[in-house]
Amino acid sequence: MSDSSQPVVQTLGSVPQSPLPPKHRTDSGSHDDGNGKLPIEFDGNASEYFGIWIVNLLLTIATLGIWSAWAKVRRMRYFYGNTRLGADSFEFLASGWQIFRGRIIAFVLLAALSASQYISPWAQLFATLIFIPLFPWIVNLALRFRARMTMWRNIRFSFKGNYWGALGVFVAMPIAGIFSGGLLFPLAGQMAAKYVTKNFHYGTAQFEADPDVGKFYAAFFISIGVMIGAGILMMIPITAAIVGSAMAGSAKKGADLETIFGSLGPAFFSMIFVAIFVYAVGFIAASQVYLALTRNAVINALQLEGGHRFASSLSGTKLAWITISNMVVVLFTAGLMQPWAATRLWRYQTSCYGATPGAPIDEFVDEQREAVSAFGSELGDFEGFDIGFGI
Amino acid sequence: MAATLPITGDLFEENSAKSRPAELSSEEDYSDTLKLRCDGTTTHIGRDQVSVSDPLANVPRRLVFSDGRVLVTRDHQAVAEIFDQGSGANLTSIVAWAEIFRPRIMVILILLFLASIISLRFALPVAVDVAARMVPASMEARLGGVAFESFDLILKDSELDAQRSDEVRALFDEIVGASDIDFPVDMHIRQGGFLKANAFALPGGPVIVTDELIKLAPNDDALAGVLAHEIGHIEERHGLRRMMRAAGWVILVSVISEEASGLFEEVAAFPTLLIDQAYSRSFETDADDRAIEIIVAIGRDPAAFAEMLNLITKDCGQACDGVDWLSSHPAPGDRIEHIREYGSGGE
Known part of the structure; x- marks a missing residue:
């Protein structure tokens, strides 16, 4: 009768490889590239996501923000559900209520923190100081929730980090980084990556990565180089602005600051604006380059118990280009092209990842379910931390 | 089946x-x-x-x-x-x-989206004002007290002579008496310094007036106008409501832009700033109206208030961006005109 109704999706075409014996063939059969490597593919598109996105926005506005919890679930389910590793897509399993409860708790805590400044300066100091030792616990909670809610082939991920590990890599090392004038930041990043990966599990199998610290430092210095380049470029409009205003103001010798400031024309301010824009672009480019190089380093070194390997080939320049052009397009369309931008970025990132199973992928086993709270993850989102995992 | x-x-x-x-x-x-x-x-x-x-x-x-x-x-x-x-x-x-992409429906949804953004500008203050009513006056007074302590650190003591400052205090008490405020409000006179001729009201609490403002006033009616304006702010709890509206917007915008995402959070903060300025301007007009009502109630001349505003504008000069007057306020010309009309029974 009906045989396995696999979706009719073509692979990206086999690229001729050197004739090494393929790794164990996977059950899902036709989706690897001939060498056992499973690509990650994104099946979503901008117009499909647009419908979800605009309805999310409308309902969020209409409910003064309450719907945002359910909107987040729909967004995550759309992206995860349309992202396939081999033949199987990922799943995002959180319910709107879970996210909502987490947000309420996070909101109350943050409101209390910012209200403390009105009680007394001491109260605010106290509240801020309390936050620091709580931070590793919150980060662990966020990672645990995000992991637990992610599923592939009926097996959930999980995160089993402990407080002291998190304290070390998320509080102590960044502080050390600051005191070392930034020189220890790459090391802090590598240690954080190690901490997260070795505490990540897929079912009962554990992840592990020991990325090369040198690659983190290379990424660091390259991105600083990009910033320096942007700084040099920035000098052009700034020089133009200063020269221009000096010529205009030279007649008013002895004038006070107010008069000089008042006589600056629109040309001056637009040059300053250009300079700021160049700086912003440089900053984004530098951060995307750092992201690409470090993520490649981590994922290429990533292993999953059972001999499974992973690959990442992000290009910093391409990522920077996509991010910056996305921002410009979204800005000029008053936000309406955001779905296009989001799917474009996601598609590029997923196209650079892949996995090579070292054993049949149907041998994974999940653990017993435990309850997790969305609070940590939602607090992270409130504060703008990106504590997503992987993609 | x-x-x-x-x-x-x-x-x-x-x-x-x-x-x-x-x-x-x-x-x-x-x-x-x-x-x-x-x-x-x-x-x-x-x-x-x-x-x-x-x-x-x-x-x-x-x-x-x-x-x-x-x-x-x-x-x-x-x-x-x-x-x-x-x-x-x-x-x-x-x-x-609803999410299935159909071009015509999408156009309707986009228009709905724009309409809801616009209506939020009016809907949010209503919701926030309800919440503001639940904030007790004591908490509001605490807010003002904390803010005053910061100002007190940077403002020097008044150099006005004792008789003049007593006269101003008496005028202030007269105005508070004519208002709807049922709790004691302090007035503090300080040297303005960089604030120049200025006066501002802190939430639920003290009003600060500068020496320069008192000296600038041609007569007590003019001064009364300024004081009544500040009392109007306290009466209507503008400080608290403005703060809560801003907070409400920040939360709403961050929730919406989390959906929209990809934008800088700073870009998303921009509309909050603009809307806050708009709310502030409407509060200022309300305070002007209230000031006229109080001045008339105590039998003083509202035209003097308009004249005072004129003097303050001139004194401030071009690069003026004071703490209360002339920042986030309606344009001075419009304000003076509105005050003259309102004062003479129009509007």
């Missing part, structure tokens, strides 16, 4: 990544029992023993059986026929229906 198309997909054992192709179909005669066929074995499953994930675009559906097995399928049509039909229209299915 006639047999529907079977649902085909991958059947997973509980907690396992092992999957086999399987098929779920609805029995010919009893649509409450479903048949699960896998590897030649057939199981009968009650419809209420299956939990189905919500529909969302073309994301695979998960059917979780009560025995722990899971069927993952991309047969959306078949799932809809067997499961979604019976449950009728609920919120999730309506949302899923």
Whole structure:
């Protein structure tokens, strides 16, 4: 009768490889590239996501923000559900209520923190100081929730980090980084990556990565180089602005600051604006380059118990280009092209990842379910931390 | 009902990544029992023993059986026929229906989106003002007290002579008496310094007036106008309401832009700033109106208030960006005109 109704999706075409014996063939059969490597593919598109996105926005506005919890679930389910590793897509399993409860708790805590400044300066100091030792616990909670809610082939991920590990890599090392004038930041990043990966599990199998610290430092210095380049470029409009205003103001010798400031024309301010824009672009480019190089380093070194390997080939320049052009397009369309931008970025990132199973992928086993709270993850989102995992 | 198309997909054992192709179909005669066929074995499953994930675009559906097995399928049509039909229209299915991309509907949704952004500008203050009513006056006074302590640190003591400052205090008390305020309000006179001729009211609490303002006033009626304006702010709890409106906007914008995402958070903060300025301007006009009412009630000349505003504008000069006056205020010319009209019984 009906045989396995696999979706009719073509692979990206086999690229001729050197004739090494393929790794164990996977059950899902036709989706690897001939060498056992499973690509990650994104099946979503901008117009499909647009419908979800605009309805999310409308309902969020209409409910003064309450719907945002359910909107987040729909967004995550759309992206995860349309992202396939081999033949199987990922799943995002959180319910709107879970996210909502987490947000309420996070909101109350943050409101209390910012209200403390009105009680007394001491109260605010106290509240801020309390936050620091709580931070590793919150980060662990966020990672645990995000992991637990992610599923592939009926097996959930999980995160089993402990407080002291998190304290070390998320509080102590960044502080050390600051005191070392930034020189220890790459090391802090590598240690954080190690901490997260070795505490990540897929079912009962554990992840592990020991990325090369040198690659983190290379990424660091390259991105600083990009910033320096942007700084040099920035000098052009700034020089133009200063020269221009000096010529205009030279007649008013002895004038006070107010008069000089008042006589600056629109040309001056637009040059300053250009300079700021160049700086912003440089900053984004530098951060995307750092992201690409470090993520490649981590994922290429990533292993999953059972001999499974992973690959990442992000290009910093391409990522920077996509991010910056996305921002410009979204800005000029008053936000309406955001779905296009989001799917474009996601598609590029997923196209650079892949996995090579070292054993049949149907041998994974999940653990017993435990309850997790969305609070940590939602607090992270409130504060703008990106504590997503992987993609 | 006639047999529907079977649902085909991958059947997973509980907690396992092992999957086999399987098929779920609805029995010919009893649509409450479903048949699960896998590897030649057939199981009968009650419809209420299956939990189905919500529909969302073309994301695979998960059917979780009560025995722990899971069927993952991309047969959306078949799932809809067997499961979604019976449950009728609920919120999730309506949302899923609305999300399907149809150009005409999308245009309507975009217009709705723009309309709702615009109406928020008026809706949010209403909601926030309700919340503001629940904030007790004592808490508001604490806010003002804390703010005053900061100002007190940077402002030098007044150099006005004792008689003049007593006169101003008496005038102030007269104005407070004519207002609706039922709690004591302090007035502090300080040297303005960089603030120049200025006066401002802190939430629920003290009013600060600068020496320069008192000296600038041609007569007590003019000074009364300024003081009455500040009292108006306290009466209507503008400080608190403005703060809460800004907070409400920040939260709303951050929630919306989390959906929109990809934008700088700073870009998203920009509309908050602009809207706050707009609210502030309307508060200033309200305070002006209140000032006129109080001045008239105590038998002083409202025209003097307009004249005072004129003097302050001139004194401030071009690069003026004071703490209260002339920042986030309506344009001075418009204000003076409005005050003159309101004062003479118009509007």
